[in-house]
Amino acid sequence: MKNVLEYLERSAARDPDKVAFADVNEEITYAQLLQRAKEIGSALAKRFPVRTPIPIYREKSVDTICLVFGAVYAGCYYVMLDLRHPKARIEQILATLETDVVVTDARQASRLSRMELDVTLLDVEELDAAVDEERLAQIRAAHLDIDPLYGIFTSGSTGKPKGVLIAHRSVIDFIDVFTETFAIDEQAVIGNQAPWDFDVSVKDIYSTICSGATMQIIPKAYFSMPTKLLDFLCEREVTTLIWAVSALCILSTLKGFDYRVPTHLKKVMFSGEIMPMKQLQIWHSVLPEVTYVNLYGPTEITCNCTYHIVCEQDLQRGMLPIGRPFPNERILLLDEDDREIIKPNVKGEICVSGTAVGLGYLNNQEQSDRVFVQNPLNSRWQERIYRTGDIGYLDEEGLLFFSGRRDFQIKHMGHRIELSDIECALTAIDGVARSCCLYEQEHILAFYEGEGERRELLRELKKTLPAFMLPDQFLQMERFPLTKNGKVDRMALKEYWEVNKG
Structure with missing residues (x-):
């Protein structure tokens, strides 16, 4: 497999009339999504050279997912822009991308216009075009699996955002393992919480099309209204949550389960922060048959590199382990002299090797060279690792624990x-x-x-x-x-x- 679009085409061939994505206003089947994405891709291919970024400034929705896959059909990589970004940050991102074109819609175009940005706005609603199968085939023939699929901008130590680039190959290798490890199949209904400029959404989107599942797009506003959120989960019969820790804690700390329990849930996966044990215990007491998974990994390595399936013993711990690496990734724990730590309870920096490691930071070689480096334990061939800046340690069973950030370490x-x-x-x-x-x-x-x-x-x-x-x-x-x-x-x-x- 060379391109994530093969996931979409496979699922559309297998079950064309099944709902692929749905939001509060509309839904779209796999066949409809495939057709619309090709139409948009044919139109975008006339405006964007292959392997160039397509910035998208829109709310997440069914229409936006069509645009995302349209950008991929055009042989480009997409970059979701946060609607809350100030003018200066958008300008910084576009300067890094070396583009002055933003794809948006009429509603958001007015917001961008008020910012007085020096950009060209391309209205997605005007991207109607007949599918150009010949052009799309030419693009696919020239496509490499090491080409970028998406870019995500994270905070930079210099105050300028860093654009992480992730290739098709990295997403394919990760999603294949992720869906197999957690048995995510066509019966799954995934409730999307994460913004689409946040890499947790990558698991939602690509697990959906890989397995032929359905993704329900939850409005951001519902996370301020626990009753609406629970009604959505129950009425849409959501089975799988891949959420940030704080999103899960909203329901447990505000006693949302006193109102309603989403009984269709089968899997709850969380990441981004340390899960407070008290909150996990509340979830487990209400939904004891659910599989709970602690996920760990920075944006630079395609979502996650380790996981731990919660067991009864864990509920008595003070802290959850982040577990063991996925089968296609390797975790190195290095001390300050770049020696490997193998003894239990000795802290070191968590470093990651494997095909999931990203391409680096766009137009930022200095920052890339600082953290995407040669494995210091391997002098025999080129093996790139990512230095996370996170501190961890192994316990006596070989399970990895997250201890904090280097930048959260203080001297007091x-x-x-x-x-x-x-x-x-x-x-x-x-x-x-x-x-x-x-x-x-x-x-x-x-x-x-x-x-x-x-x-x-x-x-x-x-x-x-x-x-x-x-x-x-x-x-x-x-x-x-x-x-x-x-x-x-x-x-x-x-x-x-x-x-x-x-």
């Missing part, structure tokens, strides 16, 4: 401290639902959701943490602010502290 009172260690200890206390720690102006700040009082929290932490790890301040939050990707918004927490510290 002469000691090196992982903020995630404090978060785990805090979340284990009765009266704390979730926690997040920051280090600002030589103060450890502990933000938490729950009813616990500062004096009691400090008393309990003293039982498990040394004095130099105790938070200097406790800030009780009714609800954590979240980024668009469903993670705790640490910058918003910092701003909250700045306003309230006096």
